[in-house]
Amino acid sequence: MPLFATRPIDDFPIGNVLLRDHHTALKIDGLHTHPHAWLSALDVAFLSANGTRTLVDEQQVPLAWFGDDADLSNAVVASSSFLIVHPWDLIRANELHVASLTESRIEGSVHPNAVIEGTIHLGPGSRILPGVFIEGNVVIGANTKIGPNCYIRGSTSIGDKCHVGNAVEIKNSILLSGTNVGHLSYVGDSVLGEKVNFGAGTITSNLRHDGANHRSEVEGVLVDTGRRKFGCIVGDGVHTGINTSIYPGRKLWPRTSTRPGDIVQRDLMS
Template sequence: MNISVDELLNIKETDARAIFEGVKYPWEALAKIKVFILEYAKNLPDDFERIDEFVWVGKGTTIDKSVLIKGPAIIGYNCEIRQCAYIRENVIIGNDVVVGNSSEVKNSILFNKVQVPHYNYVGDSILGYKSHLGAGAITSNLKSNGTLVTVKYGTEKIETGLRKFGAILGDLAEVGCNSVLNPGTIIGKDSIVYPLSSVRGYVPNNSILKNNGEIVQKK
Protein backbone atom coordinates (compact mmCIF):
# COMPACT_ATOMS: atom_id res chain seq x y z
CA MET A 1 0.00 0.00 0.00
CA ASN A 2 1.40 3.39 -1.04
CA ILE A 3 0.68 5.05 2.31
CA SER A 4 2.81 2.68 4.37
CA VAL A 5 5.90 3.90 6.20
CA ASP A 6 8.22 2.25 3.66
CA GLU A 7 6.49 3.88 0.69
CA LEU A 8 6.52 7.42 2.11
CA LEU A 9 9.54 7.79 4.37
CA ASN A 10 13.21 6.92 4.46
CA ILE A 11 13.50 6.18 8.15
CA LYS A 12 17.29 6.27 7.89
CA GLU A 13 16.83 10.05 7.72
CA THR A 14 15.68 10.33 11.32
CA ASP A 15 17.40 9.33 14.54
CA ALA A 16 13.91 8.39 15.76
CA ARG A 17 13.69 5.46 13.33
CA ALA A 18 12.97 3.03 16.17
CA ILE A 19 9.61 4.73 16.75
CA PHE A 20 8.42 3.18 13.46
CA GLU A 21 9.18 -0.40 14.49
CA GLY A 22 6.02 -2.48 14.19
CA VAL A 23 4.17 0.44 12.58
CA LYS A 24 2.27 -0.02 9.32
CA TYR A 25 0.94 3.49 8.79
CA PRO A 26 3.10 6.50 9.72
CA TRP A 27 0.44 8.18 11.84
CA GLU A 28 0.55 5.26 14.28
CA ALA A 29 3.85 6.71 15.54
CA LEU A 30 2.24 9.97 16.70
CA ALA A 31 0.88 8.52 19.93
CA LYS A 32 4.34 7.17 20.79
CA ILE A 33 6.33 10.40 20.59
CA LYS A 34 6.32 11.49 24.24
CA VAL A 35 7.34 8.13 25.67
CA PHE A 36 9.94 7.68 22.92
CA ILE A 37 11.60 11.04 23.64
CA LEU A 38 11.91 10.38 27.36
CA GLU A 39 13.46 6.95 26.79
CA TYR A 40 15.69 7.96 23.89
CA ALA A 41 17.03 10.98 25.77
CA LYS A 42 18.62 8.69 28.36
CA ASN A 43 21.23 7.63 25.80
CA LEU A 44 21.82 10.76 23.74
CA PRO A 45 25.43 11.46 22.63
CA ASP A 46 27.55 13.78 24.74
CA ASP A 47 27.30 16.56 22.13
CA PHE A 48 23.64 17.10 23.02
CA GLU A 49 22.95 19.82 25.57
CA ARG A 50 20.04 19.68 27.98
CA ILE A 51 18.70 23.25 27.96
CA ASP A 52 15.56 22.61 30.00
CA GLU A 53 14.16 19.76 32.07
CA PHE A 54 12.87 17.85 29.06
CA VAL A 55 14.54 19.63 26.13
CA TRP A 56 17.74 18.39 24.44
CA VAL A 57 19.58 20.18 21.62
CA GLY A 58 22.34 18.89 19.35
CA LYS A 59 25.65 20.56 18.60
CA GLY A 60 25.62 23.35 16.02
CA THR A 61 21.95 24.24 16.45
CA THR A 62 21.08 27.91 16.86
CA ILE A 63 17.98 29.04 18.75
CA ASP A 64 16.86 32.66 18.67
CA LYS A 65 16.32 34.24 22.08
CA SER A 66 12.62 34.84 21.25
CA VAL A 67 11.90 31.11 20.72
CA LEU A 68 9.67 29.25 23.19
CA ILE A 69 10.26 25.53 23.67
CA LYS A 70 8.05 23.35 25.86
CA GLY A 71 9.35 19.82 26.25
CA PRO A 72 9.60 17.01 25.89
CA ALA A 73 11.54 17.81 22.73
CA ILE A 74 14.70 16.69 20.99
CA ILE A 75 16.27 18.98 18.39
CA GLY A 76 19.11 17.57 16.30
CA TYR A 77 22.38 18.92 14.97
CA ASN A 78 22.89 22.12 12.95
CA CYS A 79 19.27 23.27 13.02
CA GLU A 80 17.99 26.85 12.84
CA ILE A 81 15.14 27.69 15.19
CA ARG A 82 14.35 31.24 14.18
CA GLN A 83 12.66 34.16 15.88
CA CYS A 84 9.33 33.65 17.63
CA ALA A 85 9.12 29.95 16.77
CA TYR A 86 7.10 27.82 19.21
CA ILE A 87 8.13 24.22 19.84
CA ARG A 88 5.17 22.88 21.74
CA GLU A 89 5.60 19.52 23.47
CA ASN A 90 6.31 16.07 22.05
CA VAL A 91 8.47 17.15 19.14
CA ILE A 92 11.35 15.33 17.46
CA ILE A 93 13.37 17.49 15.08
CA GLY A 94 16.09 15.94 12.95
CA ASN A 95 19.39 17.39 11.73
CA ASP A 96 19.79 20.46 9.49
CA VAL A 97 16.14 21.47 9.99
CA VAL A 98 14.76 25.01 9.74
CA VAL A 99 11.84 26.03 11.94
CA GLY A 100 11.25 29.61 10.90
CA ASN A 101 9.79 32.81 12.19
CA SER A 102 6.44 32.47 13.96
CA SER A 103 6.17 28.79 13.07
CA GLU A 104 4.66 26.35 15.58
CA VAL A 105 5.36 22.62 15.87
CA LYS A 106 3.38 20.33 18.16
CA ASN A 107 3.43 16.53 18.65
CA SER A 108 5.28 15.96 15.40
CA ILE A 109 8.34 14.36 13.84
CA LEU A 110 10.46 16.36 11.41
CA PHE A 111 13.00 14.28 9.48
CA ASN A 112 16.44 15.58 8.50
CA LYS A 113 16.61 18.71 6.34
CA VAL A 114 12.92 19.60 6.67
CA GLN A 115 12.05 23.27 6.25
CA VAL A 116 9.07 25.02 7.83
CA PRO A 117 10.53 28.49 7.46
CA HIS A 118 7.72 31.07 7.60
CA TYR A 119 4.45 31.24 9.54
CA ASN A 120 3.76 27.52 9.44
CA TYR A 121 1.73 25.32 11.79
CA VAL A 122 2.72 21.67 12.06
CA GLY A 123 0.45 19.78 14.42
CA ASP A 124 0.26 15.99 14.94
CA SER A 125 2.14 15.44 11.71
CA ILE A 126 5.21 13.76 10.22
CA LEU A 127 7.34 15.56 7.65
CA GLY A 128 9.71 13.37 5.65
CA TYR A 129 13.27 14.00 4.55
CA LYS A 130 13.80 17.35 2.79
CA SER A 131 10.07 18.12 2.70
CA HIS A 132 9.16 21.80 2.68
CA LEU A 133 6.19 23.96 3.60
CA GLY A 134 5.89 27.26 1.75
CA ALA A 135 5.14 30.43 3.70
CA GLY A 136 1.82 30.27 5.54
CA ALA A 137 1.16 26.60 4.74
CA ILE A 138 -0.36 24.69 7.65
CA THR A 139 -1.41 21.23 8.72
CA SER A 140 -4.93 21.33 10.14
CA ASN A 141 -5.10 18.62 12.78
CA LEU A 142 -8.66 18.72 14.14
CA LYS A 143 -11.93 18.20 12.27
CA SER A 144 -14.48 20.95 12.76
CA ASN A 145 -16.98 18.49 14.28
CA GLY A 146 -14.33 16.93 16.54
CA THR A 147 -14.82 13.38 15.25
CA LEU A 148 -11.99 10.92 14.66
CA VAL A 149 -9.83 11.52 11.60
CA THR A 150 -10.02 9.13 8.66
CA VAL A 151 -7.63 8.87 5.72
CA LYS A 152 -9.22 8.86 2.28
CA TYR A 153 -7.24 6.50 0.05
CA GLY A 154 -8.93 6.02 -3.29
CA THR A 155 -12.38 4.63 -2.50
CA GLU A 156 -11.29 3.52 0.99
CA LYS A 157 -11.64 5.34 4.27
CA ILE A 158 -9.02 4.20 6.75
CA GLU A 159 -9.86 4.73 10.40
CA THR A 160 -6.92 6.22 12.32
CA GLY A 161 -8.49 6.22 15.79
CA LEU A 162 -7.02 9.69 16.26
CA ARG A 163 -8.96 12.81 17.16
CA LYS A 164 -5.97 14.95 16.23
CA PHE A 165 -3.95 14.11 13.14
CA GLY A 166 -2.67 16.61 10.63
CA ALA A 167 -0.66 15.32 7.68
CA ILE A 168 2.09 13.02 6.50
CA LEU A 169 4.53 14.48 3.98
CA GLY A 170 6.64 11.98 2.12
CA ASP A 171 10.31 12.63 1.45
CA LEU A 172 10.98 15.66 -0.79
CA ALA A 173 7.33 16.77 -0.79
CA GLU A 174 6.81 20.44 -1.57
CA VAL A 175 3.73 22.35 -0.35
CA GLY A 176 3.02 25.76 -1.84
CA CYS A 177 2.45 28.96 0.09
CA ASN A 178 -0.78 29.46 2.07
CA SER A 179 -2.01 25.93 1.47
CA VAL A 180 -4.06 24.03 4.05
CA LEU A 181 -3.53 20.32 4.54
CA ASN A 182 -6.79 19.13 6.07
CA PRO A 183 -6.84 16.44 8.78
CA GLY A 184 -5.63 13.09 7.50
CA THR A 185 -3.87 14.38 4.39
CA ILE A 186 -1.09 12.26 2.87
CA ILE A 187 1.33 13.85 0.40
CA GLY A 188 3.45 11.30 -1.44
CA LYS A 189 7.19 11.31 -2.01
CA ASP A 190 8.57 13.97 -4.33
CA SER A 191 5.14 15.50 -4.94
CA ILE A 192 4.16 19.14 -5.32
CA VAL A 193 1.10 20.97 -4.02
CA TYR A 194 0.30 24.26 -5.75
CA PRO A 195 0.06 27.42 -3.62
CA LEU A 196 -3.34 28.32 -2.13
CA SER A 197 -4.52 24.72 -2.23
CA SER A 198 -6.94 23.05 0.18
CA VAL A 199 -5.81 19.45 0.31
CA ARG A 200 -7.75 16.45 1.57
CA GLY A 201 -6.98 12.76 1.19
CA TYR A 202 -4.06 11.22 -0.68
CA VAL A 203 -1.72 12.74 -3.27
CA PRO A 204 0.34 9.93 -4.89
CA ASN A 205 4.13 9.85 -5.11
CA ASN A 206 5.71 11.94 -7.89
CA SER A 207 2.55 13.94 -8.53
CA ILE A 208 1.43 17.54 -8.85
CA LEU A 209 -1.78 18.72 -7.19
CA LYS A 210 -3.14 21.74 -9.06
CA ASN A 211 -5.43 24.43 -7.65
CA ASN A 212 -8.51 22.93 -9.27
CA GLY A 213 -7.90 19.63 -7.47
CA GLU A 214 -6.50 17.91 -10.57
CA ILE A 215 -3.64 15.51 -9.87
CA VAL A 216 -1.13 14.84 -12.64
CA GLN A 217 2.04 12.77 -12.68
CA LYS A 218 5.31 14.66 -12.77
CA LYS A 219 7.17 14.30 -16.06
Protein backbone atom coordinates (compact mmCIF):
# COMPACT_ATOMS: atom_id res chain seq x y z
CA MET A 1 0.00 0.00 0.00
CA PRO A 2 1.33 3.49 -0.83
CA LEU A 3 1.22 4.91 2.68
CA PHE A 4 2.40 1.80 4.49
CA ALA A 5 5.36 1.46 2.12
CA THR A 6 7.05 4.39 3.85
CA ARG A 7 5.96 4.02 7.47
CA PRO A 8 4.61 1.32 9.79
CA ILE A 9 0.92 1.50 10.59
CA ASP A 10 1.51 2.41 14.24
CA ASP A 11 3.54 5.44 13.09
CA PHE A 12 0.60 6.85 11.16
CA PRO A 13 -1.11 9.95 12.62
CA ILE A 14 -4.79 9.89 13.52
CA GLY A 15 -5.93 13.43 14.24
CA ASN A 16 -2.24 14.44 14.02
CA VAL A 17 -1.34 12.04 16.85
CA LEU A 18 0.58 8.84 16.04
CA LEU A 19 -1.45 5.68 16.52
CA ARG A 20 1.08 4.32 19.02
CA ASP A 21 0.79 7.56 21.02
CA HIS A 22 -2.99 7.11 21.17
CA HIS A 23 -2.29 3.76 22.82
CA THR A 24 0.25 5.25 25.23
CA ALA A 25 -2.21 7.96 26.21
CA LEU A 26 -4.66 5.38 27.55
CA LYS A 27 -2.45 4.96 30.67
CA ILE A 28 -4.31 1.88 31.92
CA ASP A 29 -2.16 -0.43 34.06
CA GLY A 30 -1.82 -3.91 32.65
CA LEU A 31 -3.58 -3.16 29.36
CA HIS A 32 -1.92 -4.54 26.24
CA THR A 33 -2.92 -3.42 22.77
CA HIS A 34 -2.43 -4.70 19.25
CA PRO A 35 -0.11 -2.12 17.62
CA HIS A 36 -2.52 -1.66 14.69
CA ALA A 37 -5.74 -1.43 16.71
CA TRP A 38 -7.96 1.62 16.79
CA LEU A 39 -9.65 1.58 20.20
CA SER A 40 -12.81 3.50 20.88
CA ALA A 41 -13.32 5.18 24.24
CA LEU A 42 -16.52 3.15 24.74
CA ASP A 43 -14.74 -0.19 24.29
CA VAL A 44 -11.80 0.86 26.46
CA ALA A 45 -14.18 1.91 29.26
CA PHE A 46 -15.98 -1.43 29.04
CA LEU A 47 -12.72 -3.36 29.08
CA SER A 48 -11.47 -1.40 32.11
CA ALA A 49 -14.69 -2.16 33.99
CA ASN A 50 -14.34 -5.87 33.16
CA GLY A 51 -10.61 -6.29 33.55
CA THR A 52 -10.43 -10.03 32.88
CA ARG A 53 -11.80 -9.78 29.36
CA THR A 54 -10.11 -9.63 25.98
CA LEU A 55 -11.41 -7.30 23.28
CA VAL A 56 -11.50 -8.87 19.80
CA ASP A 57 -12.75 -7.89 16.37
CA GLU A 58 -15.27 -9.89 14.34
CA GLN A 59 -12.48 -12.18 13.09
CA GLN A 60 -11.48 -12.91 16.72
CA VAL A 61 -8.22 -10.97 16.39
CA PRO A 62 -7.27 -9.60 19.84
CA LEU A 63 -7.32 -5.80 19.93
CA ALA A 64 -6.68 -5.19 23.63
CA TRP A 65 -6.39 -7.35 26.73
CA PHE A 66 -5.27 -7.53 30.34
CA GLY A 67 -2.58 -9.99 31.35
CA ASP A 68 0.42 -11.34 29.48
CA ASP A 69 -1.59 -13.09 26.77
CA ALA A 70 -4.98 -12.55 25.18
CA ASP A 71 -7.60 -15.00 26.45
CA LEU A 72 -9.93 -15.83 23.57
CA SER A 73 -12.05 -18.03 25.83
CA ASN A 74 -13.09 -14.91 27.72
CA ALA A 75 -13.38 -12.46 24.82
CA VAL A 76 -15.92 -9.81 23.92
CA VAL A 77 -16.41 -8.50 20.38
CA ALA A 78 -15.65 -4.80 20.05
CA SER A 79 -18.56 -2.47 19.39
CA SER A 80 -16.59 0.22 17.56
CA SER A 81 -12.90 -0.69 17.79
CA PHE A 82 -11.16 -2.33 14.85
CA LEU A 83 -7.84 -3.31 13.33
CA ILE A 84 -6.25 -0.93 10.82
CA VAL A 85 -5.35 -3.13 7.87
CA HIS A 86 -5.96 -0.99 4.79
CA PRO A 87 -5.47 2.75 4.22
CA TRP A 88 -9.23 3.39 4.18
CA ASP A 89 -9.30 2.14 7.79
CA LEU A 90 -7.28 5.26 8.61
CA ILE A 91 -10.13 7.43 7.32
CA ARG A 92 -12.57 5.55 9.56
CA ALA A 93 -10.36 5.99 12.63
CA ASN A 94 -9.82 9.67 11.86
CA GLU A 95 -13.56 10.21 11.46
CA LEU A 96 -14.24 8.72 14.88
CA HIS A 97 -11.43 10.57 16.65
CA VAL A 98 -11.94 14.03 15.16
CA ALA A 99 -15.73 13.83 15.49
CA SER A 100 -15.30 13.07 19.22
CA LEU A 101 -13.45 16.34 19.97
CA THR A 102 -15.49 18.63 22.20
CA GLU A 103 -13.19 21.56 23.03
CA SER A 104 -11.36 23.85 20.63
CA ARG A 105 -7.65 24.55 21.09
CA ILE A 106 -6.40 27.49 19.06
CA GLU A 107 -2.67 28.25 19.25
CA GLY A 108 -2.38 29.92 15.85
CA SER A 109 -4.21 32.91 14.38
CA VAL A 110 -7.71 33.09 12.90
CA HIS A 111 -8.62 36.06 10.70
CA PRO A 112 -11.85 37.81 11.77
CA ASN A 113 -13.29 37.21 8.30
CA ALA A 114 -12.98 33.43 8.66
CA VAL A 115 -15.98 31.38 9.84
CA ILE A 116 -15.60 28.33 12.08
CA GLU A 117 -18.64 26.18 12.84
CA GLY A 118 -17.35 23.27 14.86
CA THR A 119 -14.50 22.26 17.13
CA ILE A 120 -11.02 23.07 15.88
CA HIS A 121 -7.49 22.29 17.02
CA LEU A 122 -5.09 24.78 15.44
CA GLY A 123 -1.35 24.41 16.02
CA PRO A 124 1.16 27.17 16.82
CA GLY A 125 2.29 29.32 13.92
CA SER A 126 -0.67 28.30 11.77
CA ARG A 127 -2.86 30.89 10.08
CA ILE A 128 -6.47 30.79 8.93
CA LEU A 129 -6.88 33.54 6.33
CA PRO A 130 -9.91 35.57 5.18
CA GLY A 131 -12.78 33.81 3.47
CA VAL A 132 -12.12 30.40 5.03
CA PHE A 133 -15.20 28.42 6.07
CA ILE A 134 -14.62 25.48 8.42
CA GLU A 135 -17.68 23.30 8.97
CA GLY A 136 -17.45 20.46 11.49
CA ASN A 137 -14.54 19.29 13.60
CA VAL A 138 -11.08 19.85 12.11
CA VAL A 139 -7.51 19.31 13.34
CA ILE A 140 -4.71 21.48 11.88
CA GLY A 141 -1.03 21.17 12.81
CA ALA A 142 1.69 23.76 13.28
CA ASN A 143 2.93 26.34 10.75
CA THR A 144 0.16 25.55 8.29
CA LYS A 145 -1.63 28.09 6.12
CA ILE A 146 -5.34 27.70 5.40
CA GLY A 147 -6.87 29.98 2.78
CA PRO A 148 -7.77 32.39 1.60
CA ASN A 149 -11.26 31.45 0.41
CA CYS A 150 -11.40 27.72 0.99
CA TYR A 151 -13.86 25.25 2.51
CA ILE A 152 -12.73 22.68 5.10
CA ARG A 153 -15.27 20.09 6.19
CA GLY A 154 -15.16 17.63 9.07
CA SER A 155 -13.71 15.27 9.99
CA THR A 156 -10.47 16.47 8.43
CA SER A 157 -6.91 16.37 9.79
CA ILE A 158 -4.18 18.52 8.25
CA GLY A 159 -0.55 18.14 9.36
CA ASP A 160 2.31 20.58 9.94
CA LYS A 161 3.68 22.94 7.25
CA CYS A 162 0.78 22.38 4.87
CA HIS A 163 -1.03 24.81 2.62
CA VAL A 164 -4.68 24.58 1.62
CA GLY A 165 -5.45 27.53 -0.58
CA ASN A 166 -7.86 29.46 -2.75
CA ALA A 167 -11.05 27.75 -3.96
CA VAL A 168 -10.05 24.39 -2.44
CA GLU A 169 -12.51 22.09 -0.69
CA ILE A 170 -11.25 19.40 1.70
CA LYS A 171 -13.78 16.97 3.13
CA ASN A 172 -13.29 14.12 5.61
CA SER A 173 -9.66 13.61 4.66
CA ILE A 174 -6.16 13.26 6.11
CA LEU A 175 -3.29 15.41 4.84
CA LEU A 176 0.14 14.59 6.24
CA SER A 177 2.82 17.18 6.92
CA GLY A 178 4.36 19.26 4.15
CA THR A 179 1.47 18.70 1.74
CA ASN A 180 0.04 21.43 -0.51
CA VAL A 181 -3.36 21.66 -2.14
CA GLY A 182 -2.92 25.20 -3.35
CA HIS A 183 -5.91 26.15 -5.47
CA LEU A 184 -9.00 25.05 -7.38
CA SER A 185 -9.00 21.46 -6.12
CA TYR A 186 -11.35 19.04 -4.35
CA VAL A 187 -10.15 16.34 -1.95
CA GLY A 188 -12.84 14.14 -0.43
CA ASP A 189 -12.64 11.02 1.76
CA SER A 190 -8.96 10.64 0.90
CA VAL A 191 -5.52 10.28 2.47
CA LEU A 192 -2.57 12.32 1.17
CA GLY A 193 0.92 11.42 2.38
CA GLU A 194 3.80 13.72 3.24
CA LYS A 195 5.06 16.40 0.82
CA VAL A 196 2.32 15.79 -1.73
CA ASN A 197 1.60 18.60 -4.17
CA PHE A 198 -1.74 18.74 -5.97
CA GLY A 199 -1.55 20.90 -9.07
CA ALA A 200 -4.32 23.42 -9.66
CA GLY A 201 -7.63 21.83 -10.57
CA THR A 202 -6.78 18.35 -9.26
CA ILE A 203 -10.09 16.66 -8.43
CA THR A 204 -10.74 13.45 -6.50
CA SER A 205 -13.97 11.62 -7.19
CA ASN A 206 -15.44 9.82 -4.19
CA LEU A 207 -18.89 8.50 -5.20
CA ARG A 208 -19.90 5.76 -7.61
CA HIS A 209 -22.81 6.48 -9.96
CA ASP A 210 -24.68 3.45 -8.60
CA GLY A 211 -24.09 4.45 -4.96
CA ALA A 212 -22.52 1.07 -4.13
CA ASN A 213 -19.51 0.57 -1.88
CA HIS A 214 -16.15 1.26 -3.43
CA ARG A 215 -13.76 -1.61 -4.10
CA SER A 216 -10.01 -1.23 -4.24
CA GLU A 217 -7.42 -3.60 -5.62
CA VAL A 218 -5.16 -5.31 -3.10
CA GLU A 219 -2.61 -7.80 -4.44
CA GLY A 220 -4.67 -8.34 -7.56
CA VAL A 221 -7.99 -8.80 -5.77
CA LEU A 222 -10.77 -6.22 -5.53
CA VAL A 223 -11.56 -5.63 -1.85
CA ASP A 224 -14.78 -4.07 -0.60
CA THR A 225 -13.75 -0.99 1.38
CA GLY A 226 -17.10 -0.81 3.15
CA ARG A 227 -17.26 2.83 2.15
CA ARG A 228 -19.93 4.41 -0.02
CA LYS A 229 -17.75 7.52 -0.27
CA PHE A 230 -14.06 6.97 -0.85
CA GLY A 231 -11.60 9.12 -2.77
CA CYS A 232 -7.95 8.22 -3.23
CA ILE A 233 -4.86 7.08 -1.33
CA VAL A 234 -1.76 9.11 -2.22
CA GLY A 235 1.76 8.15 -1.13
CA ASP A 236 4.54 10.48 0.00
CA GLY A 237 6.03 12.88 -2.51
CA VAL A 238 3.36 12.53 -5.21
CA HIS A 239 2.91 15.49 -7.58
CA THR A 240 -0.10 15.90 -9.83
CA GLY A 241 -0.25 18.03 -12.95
CA ILE A 242 -2.91 20.70 -13.29
CA ASN A 243 -6.45 19.49 -13.99
CA THR A 244 -5.73 15.91 -12.96
CA SER A 245 -8.87 13.84 -12.31
CA ILE A 246 -8.65 10.80 -10.03
CA TYR A 247 -11.22 7.99 -10.11
CA PRO A 248 -12.61 6.81 -6.74
CA GLY A 249 -10.62 4.23 -4.81
CA ARG A 250 -7.39 4.73 -6.74
CA LYS A 251 -3.96 4.59 -5.14
CA LEU A 252 -0.90 6.58 -6.18
CA TRP A 253 2.41 5.12 -5.02
CA PRO A 254 5.13 7.32 -3.44
CA ARG A 255 6.90 9.79 -5.74
CA THR A 256 4.69 9.07 -8.75
CA SER A 257 3.34 11.96 -10.80
CA THR A 258 0.72 12.85 -13.38
CA ARG A 259 0.80 15.17 -16.38
CA PRO A 260 -1.58 18.09 -16.93
CA GLY A 261 -5.06 16.87 -17.76
CA ASP A 262 -4.38 13.23 -16.83
CA ILE A 263 -7.24 10.96 -15.75
CA VAL A 264 -6.16 8.39 -13.18
CA GLN A 265 -8.37 5.37 -13.93
CA ARG A 266 -6.09 2.71 -12.42
CA ASP A 267 -3.68 2.58 -9.50
CA LEU A 268 -0.51 4.50 -10.36
CA MET A 269 2.60 2.57 -9.37
CA SER A 270 5.29 4.12 -11.59
